[in-house]
Amino acid sequence: MATRRHILAGLVASALPRLSWADAGSPAFLAAARMSSGAFALHGLTEAGAMLFAIPLPARGHAAAAHPTRAEAVAFARRPGTYALVIGCASGTLRARLTPPDGRQFNGHGAYSADGALLYTSEVVAETSEGVVGVWDTAGWHRVDEFPSGGIGPHELRRLPGSDDLVVANGGIRTDPQDRSKLNIETMRPNLSYLSPDGAILEQAELPEELRQNSIRHLALAEDGTVAFAMQWEGDPAEPVPLLGLHRRGEALRLCPPREEDLFAMRGYAGSIARSEGMIALTSPRGGVVQLHAEDGAPLATLARPDACGVAPLPGGFLVTDGGGAITRLTPEGFRPLERTAAAWDNHLVRI
């Protein structure tokens, strides 16, 4: 049944010409933020961190997914999310608004299929936190399918490079549908699930028993399909646990602890993860640090940046955004400021 929402979405979508990323040229990143007015917006940023456009968001945002060819991205609400906005990135205009079906909530992340015809959204059944992947047709923005994500409380979802298979970070945490309070910390069991585009579970990787309170939440993929995953520790804060793991299909999961002196620098919490030129960056707003690891997971450096969370690759290093408004360039030598803004930059910085 074509709902009013779908018709409106279709009208918005067909009213604009389809520009490609090459035409759009300028925005290199997307990031949600709270503005000094208190309102929320999605921003397009250049490679140098300059703000190009801002699109008002109805509520706090979280992450975004970029279309593989069209100059288009979908911005997701912070969980429990009630909206996702389809943005034309060349002009910074709104193309469509997605709303999860009754009883479902968006969980902040999503990914396009390789040809861009479908969008996969990370969702939960609101009452149970059972994970769902929603499937949307990106031509008319209809919901066409959904299937289980393979766990409880899925968070980030990515498409594997050169494939239409998906990998989902099932965080394992059941939450109250209204207030996000955590309901199953004693029994939680996160996993990484690999799914075919039609929802068949291809492989699942779990943490060792003593680390099952380490919620797998964010992902950064290498071209060879190696998945770097970032975790958030829900157990005793006095237990030093690794917050970075690596996994490749068919292989054992590898955990990558920091150096002993940096064991507690992240305060048990990694907020975002990215890869760039043989490095992996893991941000911790709670610790006010970013940890750099080599591609094999070996620790390289721990560098201080208050409330740092958003991170994305740049040539030679990373672009990092923080809640204080700074946009900085990170290399193993340290941070170099690019922009100081009045925006409180939200969890994720998305390379487009």
Added chain:
Amino acid sequence: MRPALSAPLWGLLALLAAAPLRAGVPEAVSEAILPGYEGFTAATAALDTAARADCSAEALKAPWNAAFDAWMAVSHLRIGPSETDGRALAIAFWPDPKGSGARTQARLLDAADPALLAPERFAEVSVAARGLFALERLLYDPAFAGDYACALTRATAADLARMAADLETDWRETFAPLVLTAGSEGNDRFLTEAEARQALFTQLMAGLEFTADQRLGRPLGSFDRPRPERAEARLSGRSLRNVELSLAALERLALALAPDSPRTREGFDQARSRAANLDDPRFDGVADPSGRLRVEILQQRLHALRDVLSAEVGGALGVSVGFNAADGD
């Protein structure tokens, strides 16, 4: 002897104290932070000197306690030099739920390798087996005795004094100037003044949470399973004293940052009298219902104080806990 502040730093402090926008931060640095580190350097140097003269527990308990007292003035500062090389962890490795400090020390005693006690080698020993808690076991646990234990005590005291001096020097010469010139051209550590204010505010809030949730929360455990054995510095009977000293240090920092804070003063006053009335130096009382209730009430006071600090001190500084740090996703 306490080392004096360098002349340029005094000049900087005087200059910045005059700038109204930066109110709070220079006062915190000059009144709470630097004197705290100076005191810790002096107390650990005295402990080192005493250990060289006599490594017996009787001779060292007093200077060790004085050094621990001095650490409590700065233990909540987990930023900059205290994070370099894991210094704060190596100075006070607690909580240690797996007992890795004691296990590593037992291995050191078994091996009895004198070469390991050379300062540069000892600095490479696990952070869990160094610092104040390593010395606490050496001085208060009869299992740690003998000639090698004596040499290990001396090496641990010397290592602690070295870390204290390095920490103070780094704060005085490098980190305090960065805090005080926040937002200036070329200061890549603090890109705005607000970042420096927020950094100190975050130390205050995290310090209070640590005392409420770890120093009190670990021995409290749950009603069905109280855990008095998990109290901090239980061997030496300093558990309650550490809570009181940490509150005093946090109050000093809070009032240096925002002197006009009546509710903050009142909240610390109430917490202090609650703590003083506990009369339970090791929190043994958590195992019986009435004693437990009194520790729980103190913990609740500290949780309420957190909200007061957030409103009053955070409000005065114009900062709050970070947008992303508070989010959790």
